[in-house]
Amino acid sequence: MIKALKTMTAATAILAGTTAFAADTPKIGAAVYGLNAEFMQIWAAALENHPAVKEGKVEVTVFDGRYDALVQQEQFETMITQGYDAIIFVPIDIEAGATAVQLAADEGIPVFGSNTRVNSDQLTAYVGSDDVQSGYMEAKYVLDQIGCTGNVVIIEGPIGQSAQIQRLEGNQKALAECPDVKVVEQQTANWSRAEAQTLMENWLTAHPGEIAGIIGQNDEMALGAIEAVKAAGLNVSDFAIAGIDGVTDALLAVKAGDMASILQDGAAQAQGALDLAIKAVQPDYEPMSPIWEAYPDMPWNGGADAEYSVPWTPVTLDNVDALLELRQ
Structure with missing residues (x-):
């Protein structure tokens, strides 16, 4: 885990100090869906x-x-025009992103997926985590806490992004095991803490005293729901709340007993994808990131695999202080 990079508004060259790059130094672009929130800032900082x-x-x-999928496509066009050697792609939309990948593939530029998926057979490889699994894990926690009975709400990510689609699949898998649980509200808050707070405020008003569990498909939205609960003068302890990502505020909330979270190692996803991208440009390259030693169950295999799955780490009272220490 690496300290978050300051949010970038357009494109930022990540340079090491004042290093001057040689003409034959590989030039790799990373097209990420957005840098407003901490998780993707951590992902980007890992590249630095x-x-x-x-x-x-x-x-x-x-x-x-x-x-914005159109913005991402335009950025692909820029990278193609400027002669980038490889591209790492974190798409906002699983379907729309395929056009951008095809543009690069047509020019012979390898594209490596990371964190979120795109529906394309043109990717060279993908480094991410199993979002169906995390969606199941977080929903199961909430359902276990409420005894598999009562009402819950689901706060979704951006509709059409792979994480939203797959985490919802995992949510629904867990809910199928608890037929007495009713989903009384389900809507996107676009990974936004503020949007989730507004949604939750409305839902608490519409369903007074009726909501037992809150399934936030990421930590930011779960944290927004917690703020809404507090603003309504209610006790957070009366709700079972879970999120995904392990952002800093969520780690603190886990420590306080307000929610559950599952750490998604964005740093490993980013650095793994970069190792693969460099390997595609320089066939003799050997991986330099420490993540391959950190996750022995995800072997490098010469950089030849089509998919690399970074494991999830449930945040617990036993490991939360160590995880927070890594954010210093």
Whole structure:
């Protein structure tokens, strides 16, 4: 886990100090769906801290997609025009992103998926985590806490993004095991804490005393729901609340007993994808990121695999202080 990078508004070259790059230094672009929230800032900061970047062996530029599929496509067009050697892609939309991938593939530029998925067979490889699994894990926690009975709400991510689709699949898998639980509200808050707070305020008014569980498909939205509960003068302890990502405020909320969270290692996803991208440009390259040692169940395998799955880490009272220490 790496300290969050300051939010970037367009494209920011991530350079190691004042290193001057040679003409043959690989130039790799990272097109991410948006940098407003901490999780993707952590993901982007991991690229800055990749050993190959710090040693000047590769030049990386991060493009802020501003949560807009068209913006991301335009950024692909820019990278193609400027002769980037490889692209790492974190798409906002599982379907719309395929057009951007095809544009790069038509020019022979390898594209590596990371964190969120795109419905394309043109990706060279993908490094991420199983969102169906995390959706099941968080929903099961909430359902276990309420004894598999009562009413819950689901706060979804951006409709059409793979994480929203797959986490909902996991949510529904857990809910199928508890037929006495009713989902009384379900709506997107676009990964936004503020939007989730507004939704939850409305739902608490519409269903007074009726909501037992809150399933937030990411931590930011779960935290927004907690703020709504507090603003309504209610006790957070009267609700079972869960999120996903392990952002700093969520770690603190877990420590306080307000919610549950599952750590998604965005740093490992980013650095793993960058190792693969460099390998595609320089076939003799050996991975420099420490993440391959950190996750022995995800072997490098010569960079030849089509998919690399970074494990989830449930945040507990036993590990939360150590995770917080890594954010210092």
